[in-house]
Amino acid sequence: PRWHLALVARDLTTTFNAWTFKFTEKEKQVLYLTQNDIPVRSTELTSPRLVFGGGYNLKISKTFSLLAEANLDFTFDGKRNTVISSNPISVDPHMGLEASIKDVFFIRAGVTNFQKALSDGDTLNQKKVWIYQPSLGAGVKIKNVVIDYAYANLANQSNPLYTHVFSLKFILVKKEKTTSK
Structure with missing residues (x-):
C-alpha cells in the first residue's frame, strides 16, 4: 500500500x-x-505515551522507491520542551525519508528532538532558537535478515557524543501450504 498509518x-x-x-x-x-x-x-x-504515525510510499520505478514518514509523539506528564508544549499534553514531531533500491538496500535520513534552546551567541541568555537532531542511516535486507545502521546526534557540536546504533532483525514468515492436485 502507498499510505501507512499506525498508533502505538x-x-x-x-x-x-x-x-x-x-x-x-x-x-x-x-x-x-x-x-x-x-x-x-x-x-x-x-x-x-501515544505515537501516531503515517507514511507515504512513492514508487519511482521498478527498482527504486521513496518512503516519507512523520510521527507525533504525545506525552501526558506535563509541559515539556517540545514543538507543542502544554500542560498536561506535549507533542514532539519526528520526520524521515527512506530511499529503497530493489527493496534490498536502504538509505535513510531523519530529524527529531525539536527543542527551544538559548542561542550560542547570546551573552544575555535571552534569545531562544529552535534546535533539532538529524540522523542518517543505511540498511540491507537479505532474504529474511535485515541489518540496519543509524548515526545520530549530528547537530550537537558543543558535545559531540555521537550515537551509533546497529540492529539485526529476523523476519519470521509463516510458509504457505502448497496443495497438490
Missing part, C-alpha cells in the same frame, strides 16, 4: 522502576572528582 501506546498503565546503587570507595572518589552526584537509590515513573 507505550507504558499505558505507567511503568514504575526502582533501584539502589552500591559503589566502592574508589568509585565514589571518581564520581566526586568528576563532579557527579553519588546516587544511593532512585525511582522513576514512565508516563503513558
